[in-house]
Every structure is written in structure tokens, then in C-alpha cells.
């Protein structure tokens with residue numbers, strides 16, 4: 330009987346478990362070691378915004394583990410790996426044997442090396458407990474003053490949740506502009522003016538020198554001499570992959586654990602995926618870490634299939650950032666920071682619209698979007714551009730068309746057959762199965778059907794209505810035509 334062991338309880342782990350059961354012989358044992366409950370960090374902003382209870386962030390429970398035959402050691406930490414003996418040691422001293430091991434330990438907040446960073450009321454915002462502690466700190470205060478140090482992708486996801494609560498927000502960023510690893514300076518400038526209009530104060534190009542306790546809360550001192558008063562300080566200065574277990578076991582690491590296209594590490598029978606893994610990138614080039622949910626899901630499924638004895642190869646992950654900043658939608662894909670001249674840029678600062686497409690040869694290899702979150706046309710363009718890049722479509726003459734008409738993505742998308750290519754593409758050669766887990770066993774509140782289109786888009790509903798009217802008119806016309814033909818027949 331094959332013994333599978335997985336360390337970590339995030340999306341890599343749950344997707345690997347489900348894939349092993351989907352592809353495996355059913356006899357294999359699966360042991361999960363996770364210090365936190367199995368959950369999705371992506372769901373934390375919904376809890377922070379007060380939209381769902383804490384338990385809604387969970388992605389598995391005892392019933393789920395029982396059904397999938399998983400020995401779930403929740404609340405326990407792995408403290409060592411012996412690749413020669415093929416064992417994992419837990420913090421309580423016990424050991425678990427493995428034939429296949431998946432390291433899915435994710436990443437941890439990088440921290441801030443300044444005086445006062447360890448004071449109560451100064452905290453990161455990455456885990457279930459961090460979210461609980463922020464909500465507790467804000468309890469009883471309608472509009473707490475929150476200063477967020479670091480203006481990156483995840484920080485802004487959480488800032489958006491705090492904005493929904495109506496909190497009093499300030500952002501401090503050491504680099505010259507917000508979202509430095511997601512947007513170029515022009516696009517970020519639009520985000521900054523949008524934030525100002527929404528009442529969020531931004532200090533860009535300002536390092537934090539110290540944090541101290543003052544009369545009315547914390548005092549954050551900035552490099553230019555300014556100070557900011559806050560009730561809570563959030564340190565969102567980036568993350569560091571949890572590679573220690575792997576590097577101490579002699580497994581090859583760089584920034585993350587190095588994996589190949591099967592998510593295999595340098596050690597026999599040891600796999601890694603998600604935020605801790607530095608893996609192949611779509612389109613080739615050096616391995617990178619893509620700390621995003623889609624990569625974690627793909628890695629989990631690829632590792633799970635290979636652990637179950639299938640030969641599954643990953644084409645590589647695509648850098649994807651799609652972010653709502655207080656109602657302003659931003660997206661960047663692929664080599665968005667490439668300064669190549671083979672590009673088209675449209676900027677309209679007054680309306681907060683920015684669009685940049687970057688090309689290499691016949692393909693689109695980078696893109697940046699900014700626009701209002703209620704602009705449905707832009708949202709569908711974001712999806713189509715993502716598809717064009719994911720399918721590595723050769724655009725041919727449509728490249729020139731897109732450079733001339735960057736707001737008419739749909740025509741190029743349809744003409745180059747991207748939708749058909751996407752429809753045929755599956756990661757493992759067959760459709761993923763439904764997860765079979767819902768919080769509290771509740772049925773989903775909506776299904777992806779005709780009514781889903783109406784839920785997500787009033788415009789889609791209007792289009793469906795128009796199509797209905799058109800169908801009815803066509804049917805009427807056909808009936809009239811047939812009657813006409815019948816009349817003509819009887820006249821003969």
C-alpha cells in the first residue's frame with residue numbers, strides 16, 4: 330500500500346488529496362499534517378469585511394477527511410524530513426513514514442526590522458489568527474485608524490475589505506508608487522489618485538523608521554520626517570516561502586523549493602507546490618514563485634496525479650494579478666513590466682482608464698489594465714486577454730489590429746479561436762471533479778447556469794432577454810413563412 334504524506338492544509342494540499350483519490354487505486358493511505366485548519370486564505374477578506382463567518386473560510390472538515398480516507402493531523406507541525414529513511418518528524422516527536430511526500434507549507438509574512446515592530450497592536454495580516462486579532466482590536470470602534478505598511482497585492486485585498494467596513498485607512502509604501510510588483514508607475518498613479526478620492530491616505534516613497542506607543546495609539550515615523558497616528562498597524566511588507574523543512578533536509582532550494590514540471594523536488598519521492606515552490610513558467614525561462622491561488626491549485630493537482638502514479642506535466646504557471654482597489658479594478662499578466670517598444674499603451678487619467686499590451690513576436694506576453702470595477706466591458710476584456718496569453722496564441726495579423734484597437738479585444742479573441750482552444754484545455758486530460766465540500770454541508774446558493782449570468786451581469790440578462798425576443802420573432806416569421814407556403818400549396 331502506497332503511503333502519501335502531505336505537509337500543509339492550503340489549496341495545494343486539498344487539491345492534491347482530491348486528485349490522488351480521483352486518479353489513485355483507492356488503497357493508498359493519505360496523511361495530512363497541518364498546523365492550521367484546512368482553509369483558503371483567499372476567503373479571509375470576506376470574513377474581514379463581515380460578509381461571511383470565520384468557518385466559511387474552511388475547505389475541509391472531519392466528514393470530508395473521513396470520506397476521502399485521510400488521516401488528518403490538524404493542529405500539528407512537521408519539524409523535520411529524513412529523505413533517506415523517508416520519514417517526517419512531527420513537533421511532538423512522533424514520525425510518519427512516506428513513499429511520496431508533498432511539501433505544501435506556503436509562505437509566511439516577511440516582517441519589518443524597525444524599532445517597535447513587535448509592539449502589541451502591530452501585526453501582519455496573513456492567517457486566520459491574524460484576521461481574528463485585527464477584528465478583536467477593532468471591536469467597539471466604528472472607524473479604527475489603520476495604517477498599512479507595504480502596498481502590495483495581498484495588502485490591498487485586505488485593505489479593500491477594511492474599506493468596505495468604513496475604517497480610516499493610511500498606506501505607507503517604501504517604493505515610489507503603490508503596487509510596485511503589479512503595476513507600472515503610470516497605472517499606479519491612477520490607483521493613488523483614486524485612493525485619495527476615496528479618503529485613503531497614501532505615503533509613497535516613504536520608509537518606516539520606527540513605531541512607538543503614543544497617547545492616542547501608535548505613532549509611525551516615516552523617513553521624510555512625517556508621522557502617522559494609528560490604532561492598529563498592519564505590516565504587509567511581503568512574504569517569505571516556508572522552505573526551512575526542505576533546505577534542512579538537503580532538498581534543493583533557491584528563493585523557494587525548486588520543482589520540475591511534475592512538481593518533483595531534487596529528492597526522490599518528494600514533491601512541492603504552491604507558495605513554497607519555485608516552478609516552471611508558461612512560455613519558458615527561469616523557474617519562478619507565483620504566490621497565487623491558480624498556481625497553488627494547478628500544482629496540487631499536478632503533484633497529486635504524479636503521486637498517484639500518473640505522468641502529468643505542467644505547462645508552467647502564468648503570473649496573474651487581478652485586484653479591486655476600493656472599486657477600481659486592476660489587472661496585470663505575464664511580463665507586464667517589460668519595457669519593450671513592441672507595445673500599445675492607452676492612458677486616460679481623468680477617467681482612471683489605463684491599458685497596456687506588450688507583444689513578443691506574434692504573441693501577447695504582458696498586459697496591464699486599470700478601470701472602474703463596474704465597467705463590464707473592461708472586465709470581459711481582462712478575461713479574454715488572460716485567455717489569449719494562457720493559450721500562447723499566435724495572433725498573426727490580429728496583433729496589428731490590437732495595437733490599433735486596444736479596446737476591441739473581442740474581435741481578435743474570436744477570430745484567433747482562443748475560446749475553442751481554452752474549452753479543449755484541461756490540466757490533467759479530464760475535467761476536475763466537483764470538490765464535494767460545502768461549509769456545514771450546505772448546498773451552494775447559486776449554480777452556473779442561465780440565472781448565474783443574470784446574477785453576475787445585468788447586461789448579460791438584458792442580452793439574454795434580447796436574444797429571447799429575437800428567437801420569438803424568428804419563430805413567428807418562420808411560422809408565417811410556413812403558412813404562406815401552405816397557402817401557396819393549397820392554391821395549386
Ligand SMILES: Cc1cc2nc3c(=O)[nH]c(=O)nc-3n(C[C@H](O)[C@H](O)[C@H](O)COP(=O)(O)OP(=O)(O)OC[C@H]3O[C@@H](n4cnc5c(N)ncnc54)[C@H](O)[C@@H]3O)c2cc1C
Nearest residue numbers: 337338339340341364370406407435603604620621622625
Ligand atoms: C488574505 C489573502 C488573500 C488572498 N487572496 C488571493 C486572491 O484573491 N487571489 C489569488 O490568486 N491569491 C490570493 N492569495 C494567495 C493565495 O491564498 C495563496 O497563493 C495560496 O493560499 C497558497 O496556497 P498553499 O497551499 O501553497 O499555501 P497556504 O494556503 O499558505 O497553506 C499552507 C499551510 O501549511 C501550513 N504549514 C506551514 N508549515 C507547516 C509545518 N511545518 N507543519 C504543518 N503545517 C505547516 C501553514 O500554516 C498553512 O496553513 C491570498 C492570500 C492571502 C493571505
